[in-house]
Amino acid sequence: MSSDKKFEYESLQDAGSIGTFLTAITEGMNNGRVLLSTADEHIEFIPRGLLRFLVKARKKGAENKITLKIAWNSKEEIEIAKPLTVGR
């Protein structure tokens, strides 16, 4: 069974700094390995095959919001997590 690993970072930034963060993630996507780390663990993401990519945006009065979401299932994990079972 795979363990549950989480990473969260929320902050205030100017647009330029956010660009730097996005570049770090883009580079990871291009190189096939996105690394996020906390003191206790490194969470390695290997984006391979087909990934779901969602861009959501909203403008309401003074409020602006852009949401990016990339999601996928890693193949190895699926194979390990769901072995074929044969009923007795």
Next chain:
Amino acid sequence: MVEGIKENFNFMITEVGAQLARMRTFISSPQLEELDKMMDREAYINNLKVIIENQAYNYIHKTPRLDRHGLDRVRAVIAITQNVERIADICIDVVQQLLYADANDSHLQDEYQDMLDIIEHSFAEILAAFKNNHLAQALRICRVEFVLDDMYKTILEEKINLFDRNHRQKAGDFIISVFIGKYLEEIGDKLLNIGESIIFAVCGQRIKIEQYNALRDTLRKSGYSSKFNNLNFQAIWGSRSGCRIGRLDASREISHEVQKVLYKEGSRKKILLEKEKLEKWEEIYPGLVPKIYGHNDDAERSSLLMEYMSGKGLDEIISIAAWEEVERALWVLCRTLNGLWRKTYTVGQVNIDYMEQLKERLGDIEQIHHDFVRRSALGIGDIAIMPVLNLIEDCRRLQKQIPSPFAVMIHGDFNTNNIIYDYHDKNIKFIDLHRSRFYDYVQDISIFIVSNFRVNVFDRETRLRLRNTIKFMRAWAGQFADHNRDRTMEARMALALSRAFFTSTRFEIDKAFARSMYMRSIYLMEKFRAHQKSGADWTEFHIDDDLFDF
């Protein structure tokens, strides 16, 4: 339930939980400073209890259609508050008992660990049980009473046996008599409570007997008749200092002239400090602070009789008065500051200590927001995000590079509710001056700004008023800095604001709002640090106004 009660109730539970933890620390290593801190918090807890009771009864009184369940919940809040406050009292009793113990030969630290574990664990369940109407959790809390009874019985039997073996005499009688004494003593406590309740019924104010006596003494010593009218005590929530402030009509002993006066009562140390500060301010800048009519300093708690100011708190003016009126008040405030700071301008650099001020309060902040003081580094790809503690430490080192070019007399706790504006006389008065000192004026500006930002009202009109008030003060501060050739004001402001945003989170239970202040604080420190790394001059540092939009 109304927002105010909920918030104070949360604070009450958190605060008494912290008091339990302090008692535990004291049992394992008694430190007198810790005792001082506990006594301080005890006053605050008492205050909170009174506020919650007032709010709860008010709520019952003013909500005509309160259903049975709603009423029961308010009653439960009152009952829980009273009992929690009693637990806080017992923490103090235990700590005071320990002062009698032989410090060199004390096994006390090991004896009660199990009982303390159970108490702390069960206490930590109170909030969730109440919030979620969780019956099983509530029952668990109830059962603790029986567990503790059994544990107590075991400890007592062990002690009696031990004493019998070692001394070959009836120790049981001795120990039990001690405990009976203790119980009898507790009956005295309850009798006192009953007496005070009767005073409450008579005066309509919750006032402790020693406070009642102190008030009469203070009046008498200050040349007033010891009979008074219209006593209006309110625990002042804004000051959070554990002092009690009351307003009353007192009549002069000789002329019988009736005058509104303010009566403030609190720990000896605090009141004496306040008196000293008020006298100093009156000397430096007459008329800016309330006059002292009298002072009483008989017991551990002291009291002051002061001029009652007829104006309104600036916080109230900013949120409700017509905007022209607010602007006028702000003009008068800035004119007053200009006069005060020019008069007290003292040549010579002053080192700033904003980061030390922040570090001192980190413990209290973590009590409310455990995740704010991040101790570990984070990484996003190649980008390293340093631990919050290291960031503070870096800024602490860097702040030495930007001393204030001069000092002035600052208020030290320049919240809008410590500034009184009189509509009629168009003048400003300062109250609560116990933190005033000669220092960097940016401290006062920053606290003023954040005391506006942190108002937890979110309708558009109010936010606009708060933002404009901040803008007004920022513009004036910029002019003052230019005028006095202060070129590093914005850089110091970054650290001062960062400190004020971060430390304000400890008074804010609303997680999202607290987080927004926390993020502003971190942003300012990161910006400050990046500026230094870029090699740019401190005179070029600038804070964008949109930081103050919410």
